[in-house]
Amino acid sequence: MQAEDYHDTVRPGLIAMLPRLKRFADVLVGARDEGKSLLGRALRRMLAEQHRYQRGTAIDVWAFGEVYRHWLHELRDQADPVARAKIDDARFGELFYPEGDGYFDAPVIAFLGALPPQQRLTLLLVYGEGFEHEDAARILDVSPETIAARLVRISASLADRLSARAPASAAAIVETLYPEGLRGSP
């Protein structure tokens, strides 16, 4: 890839997917303002280091991965990364209330807000963005088996909550779909 092509490919690609990138950043940090701020910093870094983009890589997979890695990089610099990763429920709920839209699903919003960021992103990438497990795994730097395992656990948990069904007891877990060596550990 020649130097001039980075600028021709990356910048228009990023502009075209800004709403999706913004949603990704918002779901990651759990608030609109912080999401905007994170995305701005990540975009500056992507444009400054766009030579790292490789032809043949889907630009959205690359860009989502860059935002996630940027967030992770900043989180590692925090004195208390765990506390920094926690979100405010009220501000997280504001993400779901676009003006003029009647959407309100309090149980689902509360459920998503209680999940760790990586698990929220797993749901967003597969169910919101429609990525294959392999691409979601590439973005979040985990194995496809980990993505599959997260989806099973989170989907089952949400289905239980929505149907007020008691979760399965450990004794009932007797078989698995995948061989033990292939199962991810989210």
Add this chain to the structure above:
Amino acid sequence: MTELGDELLVAYVDGQLARKQTRAVEKVLDQDDVLAARLDALKHAHARLEAAFEAILAGEEMDVSAVAVPQDDGLRISWRAVKVTLAALGICAALAAAVAGYGWPLSLPGLGPETQIEVLPPQTPVNGGLGKKS
């Protein structure tokens, strides 16, 4: 419900199963009401997650103008534009040189041997000219 059930059903809902596995699951679902009810619950959860993420995206599309893509620092000139400009300048220079009489390839006066053209004097006819016959 066992973990096998949820793993298999989520993979089924997500379209991750091979054709043979899909047929096997559908065969079981036809005969097992409990499993079918669990599948409905997982599909319902899946649909509500999709709706939640759609609601966020609808808000982002209204709000995205607030996120300005950072401008580049300084003047950025594409290398392709530089190459095209240099090529155009070269062609113009060559045309100007041709118009000025240097020809192509360029031959500058004083550089290299000039082509000598021998000019022969007019020849006098031996018989005094045409039209005269002896």
